[in-house]
Amino acid sequence: MTATTADSVLTARAVLLDMDGTLVNSxxxxxxxxxxxxxxxxxxxxxxxxxxxxxxxxxxxxxxxxxxxxxxxxxxxxxxxxxxxADMEGVVPIPGAPAFMAALAGLRLPHALVTSADVPLSTGRMAAAGLGLPDVRVTAESVGASKPDPEGFLKGAAELGFDPADCLVFEDSEAGILAGRAAGMRVVGVGARAAALGPTVHVDDLTGVRIADAGGGEFRLTFG
Structure with a gap:
């Protein structure tokens, strides 16, 4: 997959999503x-x-x-x-996350949650933020090593049935961005923490992310 940096466009066949700081502000x-x-x-x-x-x-x-x-x-x-x-006070969606998740589902873009939270915590936080859970989830129970180890992202790609190079990671933290890179994937850095970490593309939040079906199993994501 290639990036056109002049107009901030990436194409992908699948998307792997961190939760905290990326979809959910916890x-x-x-x-x-x-x-x-x-x-x-x-x-x-x-x-x-x-x-x-x-x-x-x-x-x-x-x-x-x-x-x-x-x-x-x-x-x-x-x-x-x-x-x-046990503490969900103040848990809210990252700006743009509800529309972004709806677009992924509506276009049937294959996607998975890859989070350092376990099943109860990820279920609770996504619900508190009013976000639906993807069918594929890689949680703390699913891996033997924490980010920045790439295991979680590699498992997510495998469960969706795609090569790492075909996947686009959305992440906010240094550990997560390093994990995505180590998995051989391109990374969209979300939020202030990600800005200085050298992601492939950086966005302040998810409000400016637009998704379109590019045909042939590819999807075009535009950032602006």
Whole structure:
């Protein structure tokens, strides 16, 4: 697939979608839960929040507390997931996400959710944001390694039945963008966090994304 950078057009046969920061704004919940965690461990919250976006909780904890046994990270990750799932206050769609998801479904563009959240958290947040769940979901339970490992995106492409080069990733975080690149995919960076991370195309949100059927199983996505 090719990009025409002059008019910000990409073509793809399938789309792989991160959730938090890409489709759903859950920053308020994430910050509340991780601030409590940072305070409990005597860590600077400003440094903690730089790490956690895009990664599974245990992977973030391993970066922030490198000497701690992984068993403790996995245990606290389960607690973190439960706390986040119980807190949906302030969860809203990213601007343009409802229309974007409707366009994907209406055009029957193959797409999958690839998220570091588990099934309960992803189900809850998508519902809180008023967004429908794709038929294909790659969640925390589906993979053995967290982003920035490419496993999730590669699994998503495989489940949809497409080569990585035919897939377009939508991501907001450094870990997610690195994962998409490592999977051999082009990446649309969404939001302020993604702007400085060198995605193939950057958009402030999803309001300016337009999708058209290009024929032959290809879809044209225009960004502007």
């Amino acid at each position: 920053d308020a919940v994430v910050e509340r839960c991780w601030r409590r965690w940072a305070d409990r461990h005597g860590l600077d919250f400003d440094e903690v929040i730089k790490v956690v976006h895009g990664r599974q909780g245990y992977a973030s904890m391993a970066v922030l507390l490198p000497e701690r046994p992984m068993a403790e990270n996995y245990a606290e990750n389960r607690e973190m997931l439960a706390a986040e799932t």
